[in-house]
Structures are given as structure tokens and as C-alpha cells.
Amino acid sequence: PLQKEHQIQFQMMEAAYYHLPTPSDSERLKSYLQRQPVQTPPHYPQQ
């Protein structure tokens, strides 16, 4: 059986398990600077 201290740790870990970090949380945001911004046709890829 888990000791009291480990039960508390488990509760905290279990709570954290439901909002896990995603790999992108550790990546820089890719800021993309257009060189010559234009309004491209909507059917072209926009991102």
C-alpha cells in the first residue's frame, strides 16, 4: 500500500495527467514574417 505522502503525490500527478504538456509547449513559436504581404486567393493555403 502507498504511504500517505505517496498518495498525495499520486493525486497531484493524476491531476497533472489530465492536462499534459504537449511537445509544442517546448518549441519556439514560429513567427512568420511575410516579405511582401498580399491578399492571396482564399483557395490558396492560408497557413
Add this chain to the structure above:
Amino acid sequence: IEDPPGFAERVEYLLKDWITIFHTPSNSKDMIKAFGGFVNKMNVYGILKGDEPLTRFFRHATQCCIDLTYRNMNDPSWKTKIFQWIDAYVRLIALLVKHSGEGGSTSTKLNLLNKVLGIVVGILMHDQEVHGTAFQQMGYHRIFIMLFLELSAHDPVLENISLSVITAFCHTYHILRPSLAPGFCYSWLELISHRVFIGRILASIPQQKGWSMYSQLLIHLFKYLAPFLRNAELAKPVQHLYKGTLRVLLVLLHDFPEFLCDYHFGFCDVIPPNCIQMRNLILSAYPRNMRLPDPFTPNLKVDMLTDIGGSPRIFTNYAAAITPSSFKKDLDSYLKARSPVTFLSELRSNLQISNEPGSRYNIPLMNALVLYVGTQAIAHIRSKNLGPTMATIVHSAHMDIFQNLAVDLDNEGRYLFLNAIANQLRYPNSHTHYFSCAILYLFVEANSEAIQEQITRVLLERLIVNRPHPWGLLITFIELIKNPAYKFWDHDFVHCAPEIEKLFESVANSCM
């Protein structure tokens, strides 16, 4: 002491001002100029007038970032906004660290970095207490990883303080170890295993100066996992962290096997005995410049291998783990002169710490004792210009101790004792050689079948798990089942169930 009136508002204004500056495209080309202007503004607001206002500034600014995270946690689109806010704040910290103090002097920079890290840690620990299971790790995760990436950029000023930066972050992650910040444990594993962090601490820092710090972080992780891994069934949150740990160990096994070789002893001290595959993974590491002969090679002459005489590096002070000092003194005295004879009969009581089944023994002491006696034995054999063989390891004080432990301990104690020996069956080196001979000698000289059964159990349970399997384990088991001197197949426990018999035969067939 309370903040001066209006201080928090001033901090929030400055923070928002900086974030606007940071995200203005025209500034992105020449951030240093923009930063210089902002520092002047900080000065005008009295932030840089001394240690205290600066500390208050970082505490409030960090708290602003964290509050923003909590306010917008559930809106996924807000994640980018939160990160834009935090990344700007982190850039400010990094620029302040990099440009503080005179160009060459590093202490000002590092004091500032440690101050900021300490403030973030303090807020995190307090937040974890306040929010409990509603604690959110994301904001802190972002601050730590982005600050580390900023301070790991290729830059002459930062290169000059890279070891101190890594040390500061290791110290931070040591304070935030999972047993103290369990709500942060998943982020913590992400942070210590981030590719840039691993690259810096294990590869870039010269003379492997980061290895010891990193081994401490992994030991924190194993210690945290241990109570949850003792049960056969893993709860989902535990399984997730365990699986993440396996991935990290696989990367280390593949890229830094020497690191696992050097620190295996400390790791195996804290990994629960039933965590067989994870332990095998660590014990399977071998130096990259070594070629392992196929264990199934017919008539493999282990004592003829070039590497078999090498002494493996062990960066754990296992001798110091043999306590109390009176016990160590008696041990050394017995090893030297086989006296006091009472030493053997008192061995078990020194190793037993409770009568609670499943935790009767001091495992680290058992592991240290076995390794210490074994290394003393190897040195003793070497002093006669011999190497460990079935002939040279017998009739010695060292083997007295091992045989006494095999006979005198109960099933649990003997299982742990044999595990301590099996943990030394790794790649070709003098420890593997000695302990392989030792466990086989204990098998052939056993005065009860229970000893032989438990030796078989300890070896077999390490072989039936998925790969990898340590080389030393394989050659020992192959010798046991192939060499008729051990009469292995005559024992009832070999035929106690069809599955067991099939397992032995499959290993035996692989050998043939």
C-alpha cells in the same frame, strides 16, 4: 515588506510595454536597440535602483504571466497568446542576464539568473500549495524551457557561462524534483529530457562535467516512480510517466551508453527490483568502442576476451554507502584476516531493517556490500597476478561472505542479494567476469535447492522480459544451462510448469 504603492501597476505597465515592443516586427530586426530603450524606461521607473525593486519586478512579472495562464487555460487558441506573452518576458530576462554586469564578469549575470529561477520556483511551489490538484504546469514549463533555449543560443557571451547556466537549471530542477512538485512531474520530465538540454549537459559541456548532475536528476525520477512501480498494475498516470522515462533511457542508451555505464550502480539502487526491463535497459549499456562477442557463440572463451579484464568506471561512492562505520570496520577486518568470525553470523542483522515482508532489507546497503566485497575480491585475485575464474574466486574471505549470505538469508533477503550480484552482469569487464563466476559457484556449491532455484529465478526473470538483455546475463545463463557440471536440467524447479520448461528450452535452443 509590502510593495511601494502602485508598484504592481507599474510592473504590469512595463511588462505590457515590453511585450508590445517585442512583438513589433520592425523591432525584431534590431532587438538590442529596442531593449536598450526599454532598460532606460525600467531605470526611470526605479526598477534597476537595486536588488530589492528588481526582485519585486520579477516576482510581479512572473505572477502576471502565471495569472494570465490560469485565466485563459481552457481556450486552446489562447495558448499561442499566452506563449507570445511569456516568450517576450523570457526574452527580457535573457537580455538582462546577458547584458548585466561588465562584459567579462559573469557573476552578475549568474546571480541574476539564479535570482529569477529562484523566484519562479518560489511562485510555482506556492501555487502548487494554493491550487492543489488544480495546479497548472504550463506557464512554468514555458518559462523554464524558453529561458533555457534563450540562454543556450550560439553566442560568445552565453558560451562563456554555459556550464554555470546548466548548473543553475540543474539546481532548479533538483529543487523542483517530482517528489516535491508532483503536479509538475510531466513538465519536469519534458524539461530534463529536452533535446537541447540533453545535448548541452551530456554532449557540449566539456569533460562530461554535466554527467553527475544529470545522473542526480534521473535518480530523483526513479525515486519518485519507485513506490508507484512496486505494484504490478500501473495506474494510467504512472504508466505515462514510466513510458516517458523508458523513451529517455532509450535515447541515453543509444547516444550516451557510457553515461549509463558509469552511473548504473546509483540507478539500480533506486529502481525497484520488479522493474526488470528498465533495469535491463540500463545494464545493457556498453562503451561504443567495444564490440560484444555473440553470447551464443559455441565454446565462447569469456576469460580470453580482450576487454574482460577491464575495470569498469563506477561514479558512485558505494564504499561510503556501507554503514555504520563499525560494520565497515568489521567488514574490512574480516576481508583482511577472516576475523572476527562472528562477523558472518551478524551479517544478516546488519542488513535487515524491518520485519515488514517486502521491505525487510536495506537494499542500497546490500548492493554496496556485494559490489564492495566483489571489487575487493578482484583486487585480491589480481594481487596474485591472476584473473577471476571458478578456481581463483573460491576459498577466500570474500566468498565466505557471499556463501554465508546465500545460506543465512531468508527468501526475500537472498533474492535481493542475488539481484545485487546480477546487477553486475553487464558488458565484458572484470566485474561481470567475477560476479558471473560467483553466482555460478554459489549455484554449484549450494547446500539447498532453494538457493539454486532462486539463482535461476533471478536470472530467468531478467531474460523473459522484452529486450534489451545485458551481455553478462546471457553468457552466465547460457553457461548454467549448457555446462553439465551444474546439472541444471536435473532440478525439479526446471520442470515445475510447461511455460517454465518451454522458456528454458527456447533459451537452450538459441544456444545450440
Add this chain to the structure above:
Amino acid sequence: MVNNQFGMVGLLTFIRAAESDPNLVTLAMGQDLTALGLNLTSIENLYPSFGGPFADSPARPQDIDYNVPPEYLINVSIREKLSKVTLQKYKDDLLFYLFYTNVGDLMQIAAAAELHSRDWRYHTEEKVWITRVPGMTPYEKNGTTERGTYYYFDAQNWRRVPKEFQVDTVKFDKCPNPSAYVAAMSGQS
């Protein structure tokens, strides 16, 4: 035999339990470590592209910050002096790259125009580039509908793939005119 969990019977009990309850497998039998998304046979080190302990696959190139040599970075003071890009010189592969990565930028239009001039056509509904296979048997025509084998550009796997299509040529994008876009933008500004 040893009649507790420290002998062969103890192990056998565990093996049998693990067969019936897969949840027990994690520790007893371990797991297939080659199935954790790491290329363990890689000659290269794994850590530079390690996606993290909870990622099932390595980090993709676009996730990783490579330290680009400073001469690759275009300093604001010289960006106008750079020689113009001549798309005609580039292979289709690079034109597709410029099209898909320069979203919202004149470059996307210019790359589309060059692809169009090489008989690629952008399908405005399927949002995919397709072109006829040179020398392929005549295409069945029925008014504005055509049927036959075309190449399409698979941007996920970044390759040209032959495929049977029935297309309504009305849905093909007209050839974009980059200068018109510049005029429109300067008009607006």
C-alpha cells in the same frame, strides 16, 4: 520449492497473471521498446531530434531550431539590394515549396504563376495541383469535364503521384498575375 514470491512459483504466477491481464505486462514482461517511436537502429544520435518523452515520433525538421549561419540571415539593411528571384530557373519541387511556405506573400502568387506556365493547374476546390501525364493516352472529354490519369502533387509526402481523375476544368484556377496583386496592395496602402 520456494513457496513465496521470491522463487520460481512466484515468477510463474506473475507470468500467468500477465497472460490474462495485459495491464500487468508493463513491468512483468516489459514492452517492445522498438515501438516507442524511436529509431533505435539509427546511425545518427537520437537526441538532436528527440520529440520528448511523451512524443510518439521524432521532432520534425520544422519543429527544430537549427542554428543557421549568420550569412543565411537577411539583414534588414540589405534586403532590398538582393537580386530578384528568377523562378524560371527552379525545379517544380522548389516552386511547390515556395507556394506552400510563403502563405499570404507575393511569392506564393509568383510560384503559382510559374507552375501554371508549366502546365500545372491548381484545383480550387480540391486545393491540389495536378498536371497531365506527358504522352498519356488522350483524355476523355465531355464538355468541361475531363477524365484520365494525371499527376497530383502530394504536399504531405512531398511527391508527385499518378492518379485517375475526373475533373471539371472550370474549377481550375486561372493563371495568377503577380503584378496585379502588387498594384492592388499598393492601391490599398
